Amino acid sequence: MEEIVSSPEPDLVLQKIKQENEKGELTLFFGAVAGVGKTYTMLKNAKELLKSGVNVAIGYVEMHGRVETERLIHGLPSIPPKEILYRGGTFYELDLDAILREKPSVVLIDELAHSNAPSSRHQKRYQDVLEILDNGIDVYSTMNVQHLESLNDLVLQITGVKVTETVPDVILERVDKIQIIDIPPEKLVERLKEGKIYKLQSVEKALMNFFKLGNINALREIALKQAAGRVGKDVYDDYKDKALENWNAVEKVMVCIDGSEFSANLIRHAKRLSSQMNAEWIALNVDNFSGDGSVEYREKLAKNIRLAEELGAEVNTVSGQDKVEEILKHARARFVTHIVIAKRANSFLGKFWRMNIADELLNTGNEFCIVSYINKTKEQKIEENLENKQESSHFRIERYLFGFGLLGIITFLCLVFREYLELVNIALLILLPVLIIASMGDMKTSMVITFVGVGLFNFFFVPPIYTFVVSDISHLWSFFIFFIVAYIISSQAKNLKLIGEVIREREKRVRRLFKLSRRVTAVAETKQIIKIAMPIIAESLGKETFFFMKQRMDDIPKLYAHYDPKSPLSSKKYDAMFEKLGAIFISPSEFAVLSWCFENGRNAGAGTDTFLASDMFYMPIKSRDIVYGIVGLKIKEDEITTEFKMFLDSVTSVMAVSLERIALSQKNNESAINLAREELKNALYGSISHDLRTPLASILGMVSMLKNDETWLDEKKRTIVSHVIFSAKKMERLMNNLLDSARFESHSxxxxxxxxxxxxxxxxxxxxxxxxxxxxxxxxxxxxxxxxxxxxxxxxxxxxxxxxxxxxxxxxxxxxxxxxxxxxxxxxxxxxxxxxxxxxxxxxxxxxxxxxxxxxxxxxxxxxxxxxxxxxxxxxxxxxxxxxxxxxxxxxxxxxxxxxx
Amino acid sequence: MSIPRYKILVIEDDKQIQKLLEVSLEEHQFLLKICGNQKEGMAQAITFNPDLILLDLGLPDGDGKVFLQKIREFSEVPIIVVSARNAEQEIVDSLNLGADDYLVKPFFVGELIARINSALRHFAKKETIPQMKMENLELDVEKREFRLDGIPLHLTPLEFSLLKFLMQNAGKALTHAQILKNVWGVGYQNDTKILRVFVNQVRKKIETDPNRPKILITISGVGYRFG
Incomplete structure (x- = not known):
């Protein structure tokens, strides 16, 4: 039998080495609840490190007034925390910049899940930690299991306490070493009562809420399971390194999400499932234009997408009418093995009206493992007419007038030509205004018109005439049909209208982008690109827009252009973008955000999780890790939607490509110029040295002839000639030295x-x-x-x-x-x-x-x-x-x- | 006119140098033809039929190396190139293209005459002679041995080949590549380390003071000259 020995997956090994080389190591002391001794153990470990000569420093340690801890801190060097004044209170936060400046080998940072005080650089402490790690500094940190994002609702179920400070699960995956701190729950309660965990005053409350024996046991179980999963993953990674595992057999989970409340739960379920399986996971949102265009829905969707991303999933959005088909298509394209989907608890009528997507998926008989969670929560039905209400004041009256007018005219004409018309014809004619109004997609108006129409028809044409009495029962059926037709048409029209709107909006965006990219590709100057792109951004979003750039890589960013869509339109508006920039005040703190944005190449400012106290939203224009500039928008946090970001993303990526192209061509030109300059210089040196030496050669040659021939000159004159030769030689040396030093200085x-x-x-x-x-x-x-x-x-x-x-x-x-x-x-x-x-x-x-x-x-x-x-x-x-x-x-x-x- | 006078073709554009060469060379009984550019030089090389050519590399109508290449297509005439300092590569290229020797500006007349005589002598006895003697060093090709003051030297086969090649080209400037190609063979042209090592060894056997060699002389940045 042949044995196949395959090499370990090279990318994986390389990736590991790379990570190990460049980034710091994160060691996490992980426990079930507070008070198990995480900080204590961390400090003890640090002391040992210090003893063996490692440069350890305390970045931030929470004392909670614990005596044991305080005793340990003694003797450990520390980087004093930053004082932050906010709304009258003083907060002490980790001094990130000081740590990066001092660069200790290991820094101790307690409470990974902590939320920073507003106006700190990052919203969360774990973000600080990530930045420290990126700078090659090792971090020791502590965390309790309830702070893990994906366990948030589970902890809520167990303890009844909603934990607000959470850490995304990816952070746990980023951890290089994990150390579980565990003590028997009875001992923990004892310690708590002795006041070793919290100061006595707060003990009762904490006990009540959290430190019940049952709770602690449950949390312990979760913590141990999590850590076991982590360790399992390490072992698994190890196997992968050793190529003992068939890499292709790895499983992948896909969760289908939408803008419902339940989707958030679903995402957490999927995350847990995938980490238990040690599988990768992705999320999919199928946009099928089905009446979910409301602002609330979209916001919820954006929130869910963010949640999935935070939990480490790659999120994709696809558009398509048939949800099931799209799901299957995507799942196959991404080699998914498990699909996680919500199954709605059906109402009796819903069973007939519309089949559940989960059921539909099952019915297709596909190759996937379908995991469905039943959504028992009653969705607050997003009121569809919310939108209609908004526009009603405007259009509804006109529609009514139009509808009634039309009905009136038709009724009048039918009355005049009554003898020539059958009852059926009249019914169809009266249906006409109903159809017209219904096709406008306004359900309520069309129902009213239908009602009035039926009334008119009954009163004027159905015998007995001029009464609302109906003699023939079959006429009642026709009234009923009237309503059904109106309902179907108006609901269909409404859908069509929505789809149309979405498509129009997208088309508009695409057209703008197309316009931008077409105009920008022909341009060979940075200024021109800004001149084209800035008004597009500013006018589309209706916000004051700034553009920042660096002259050189090591420079500080400078304001390069400013465009205010609200300023009066004039022929020179576009040129004014680059003028009077000195008059615009930008505070130093904004520049700090800018510098951060340049260095890290990530979004910052309002609406992001970095420097969120800023007045502006900053998006870097980045291509291949080079930031060419930053677009800043004066905007409030709640105005930043996914749509907005998507649009800005596309515009900036077009800009980035163009700016990169310009930078490259400039570099090309520069190197061509340098080459030409170098050649010229060499030619110059060559000709100077040739031209200077030739006359010197003839002087030396001829004078030496005079000296050598003893018959020509007497002794005295020959001495003079010797001096001439000496001077000429000196001149030659001097010339050589001058030429050489010039050559060395020009680096040629x-x-x-x-x-x-x-x-x-x-x-x-x-x-x-x-x-x-x-x-x-x-x-x-x-x-x-x-x-x-x-x-x-x-x-x-x-x-x-x-x-x-x-x-x-x-x-x-x-x-x-x-x-x-x-x-x-x-x-x-x-x-x-x-x-x-x-x-x-x-x-x-x-x-x-x-x-x-x-x-x-x-x-x-x-x-x-x-x-x-x-x-x-x-x-x-x-x-x-x-x-x-x-x-x-x-x-x-x-x-x-x-x-x- | 009993003694045959050697004919020298000078290709040099600088008027003063032309004058210098004219005066000094005629004084040493050479027959001279001077031209200021390559085109004329090429015509004279054919009609004047010189015994030696003195070629300046920086000529108004192009690189002297091109001239060198052209003339080597039909003539074996000894050529001495004249070049500026700091142009070792140019010298090496010229020698590899077939120049016999070189001079660096500014030069003394004595040096020039010595080079010319050496090149003419070397050209005259091009065919290998079984016995050669230079100062106190003797080569006996038939016995395959070198004698220093009459005492046979202990040389390895490669040392012998190296010394033999150098002696047979005595007086001529030889580039590293030329020596390596002829002694070690094609493919060794760039292995200067091995050459340095062998020259060092040979010097210890033939020079009175290996730190101040008098027989096997180094030409900075170019190669070696024997004798």
Whole structure:
């Protein structure tokens, strides 16, 4: 039998490593109820860490006046909490910025579920913790089981206490290490009575509500189950790492949600189900235009979607008439195994009228496991005519007038032409206004018109005429049919009208976006994009809109454009966007929000969970993790709807793509310009060095001819020629130094690394000063067999030549000069040592600066002051260091280079 | 006119350098033809039939290396290139393209004459001679041995090949790539580390002071010259 050994899923392993590398570790001390000793254990652990030399700091620890805890805190370094004044009260909150600044290795933060005081950066403490973790700091924290979001209603059922401070379940999944703190419930109650958990005054109340033996036991059970699930997941992850599990067999739960109250419960059920199964889960909302266009419904839907997202689900919305079909289609596309759905407790009539979606799903005989929860709660029927009421004042009177007028005319005509018309024809004619009014989708009006119509028909045309008496029973049937027709048509028309409205609204949005993207793609300037996009955002949403940008990445964000849809329309309105920005005051706290938004690339401000005290809502324009700018809208929290966010999302994504395109093309241009500039510079250096050297070459050449031929000049004149040669040579060196330093400064030097032999370099340098070195005690000291290294040989030779030249210049006759090379652990080091000359401390500091010169021993030493500057540049380009220092009776110049293979 | 005078073609655009070369070379009994650009130079290379060409790389009508390439298609004439400092790569390229030697501006006349003579000598005895002697170093190709002051040297086969190749090209500037290709073979052109190591070893056997070599001389950034 063949054994197949597959490698662990590489992505998963990589992902793990990545997470482990970059982010801090979250250790959670998890308990069933308060008082089990979570904080105590956490502090004890911290103390041990501190003892072993880890940099631990207290970020925030809740004392509750517990003596044991206070004793433990003693000796632990702490980052003092921030004082926040709010509505007369003083709150102490975790000082997030201080923690990020001080960067301890581990920070202790109590009560993960705590809600921060308003005007804090984040609404919840766990968000602070996440930011700390993102900055690579490990966190120790504590939490009780009842604070877990998905267990919220369960805890409510058990204890009767509604827990408001909750933590999303994803946080528990983010936890790297979990430690369960558990003590027997009897002992807990005892501790409580002894006042070890809360101060005595509050004991009674707490006992009453929460600390019943039964409650504690139930909570313990849940806590242990949760933790077991977590541990189980770790083990499972481990298996996945080891490729022992068939990855494809993993199950996936999909929950179908809508805007009902019960959906929230359903979402929590699904979350629990999926975590018990260790499965992924997603949520689906099918929008089938079925009369749920009310504001309330939409808000509830948005809330449910948010809840699902908070609990870690990916939420999708699809549109389609047939809910069942859409659900199945989506489930198949996403490889779902379990579908969670609500089953309405049917009323007797409902059974016939409309089948339940849950039943329908079951009846299709699909491959999924359908989990249905029965919704026993009575939905408060969202009043459909809410909308109608609003518009009624406007249109209803007109409709009535129109309906009655039409009925009147038709009745009058029928009376005139009575002899020519059958009763059936008259009935159909009178039905006409009913149909017209019903087709407007207004149920109430059409019913009234129907009633009046039936009345008129009966009074004028049904025998006995001019009475409301009906002699023939069959006529009653026709009245009944009248009502049915009116009802069906008006309800259908109403649906159609709603669908039409939704479609129109969407179409409008799409058209706006299309317009935006079409206009924006042709634009090659940031300003133009803003000019097009800003009015679209501002006018569509009717809000004052701001646009912020950074000039450079490390800059602070600046207001770039401002557009107020309410300002008077003029031909220059669009241009005015960029003008008079200085007159707009934006408070420093808003800038803090902006900076955060830039750094984190997430929405912030009003209506979000970050800096919610801000006056504005900020949305970053982001593409591939680069924030190009931020759109700010002056808006109140309750005005931010899903629709609004969706629209803004689409507009900003179009903007982001365009801004990215512009940034890329700019970068392209810049690099092309740089390249051209570089080429020009190189050509310039080349031609300067050629053009300067050529005349020098002819001077030197010709003068040397004069000197060499003894027949041409006498001894005295030959000395003069020697001086000419000396000066010309000096000029050449100066020119070389100037050109080189210019080249190094413009960074146009590319190292040509090759293998160099230090013996070669030393001998070449020595050859250059052959004559002078005869007058010095010159030695070369090379460590045996280690003289080959990788570097730009020509440049390193220049460094050695310059250092040697200096040593010669600043030394007397017959003094000792040593050129040395040694190999150290990770570096090669080359040094020039010369006797009998010291450099003052002040000079040592400046010696490698450009144009710095020390007055030499003999008067004719006057270099360009560039030699050592060039040396430094060359060594630094190699990633090495160069320095000079005084030794006893001598000076050493030394540089080292990293060893390369 | 008993002694044959060598003909030298100078391709150089700078008037002063032209004058310098004219004066100094004629003084050393060379027959001279001077042109200021490549086009003219190419015509003279064919009609004048020089024994040696002195080529400036920075010419008004384009890169001297192109000229070098063209002339090597039909002629083996020794070529010395004249170039500016800081242009090691240009020198290496020229040598690899077939130039025999190079000079860096500014140069002294003495150096120039020495290079010219060396190149002419080397060209004259191109065919390999079984016995060669340079100062106190002797090569005996038939016996496959080198003798220093008459005493045979202990050389590994590769050291022998290296030294033999260098000696046979004595006086000529050789690039790293040229040596590696000829001694180690095609495919080793860029293995300068091995070359450095071997040169180091050979120097210890033939030089009186390996830290101050006199026979096997390093040309900074270019390669080696023997003798």
């Amino acid at each position: 030097v590319v190292l040509k690394k090759d293998w160099c032999d230090v013996a070669d370099i030393f001998s070449l340098a020595a050859t250059e000063f052959e004559d002078v070195l005869k007058e010095r005690n010159f030695t070369i000291a090379i460590q045996e067999d280690s003289g080959i290294f990788k570097a730009d040989c020509v440049l390193i030779e220049r460094v050695v030549v310059n250092l040697l030249e200096n040593a010669i210049k600043y030394s007397k006759k017959d003094s000792k000069i040593t050129l040395g090379f040694k190999k150290e652990a990770k570096r090669y080091s080359i040094f020039v040592l010369n006797e009998d000359s010291q450099i003052t401390a002040d000079d040592l500091k400046l010696i490698f600066e450009k144009f710095f010169r020390i007055k030499g021993i003999s008067d004719d030493i006057n270099g360009s002051g560039l030699g050592l500057f060039i040396c430094k540049k060359i060594v630094e380009a190699h990633g090495g260091n160069i320095w000079a220092k005084n030794l006893e009776n001598s000076v050493i110049f030394e540089f080292n280079l990293p060893i390369e293979e």
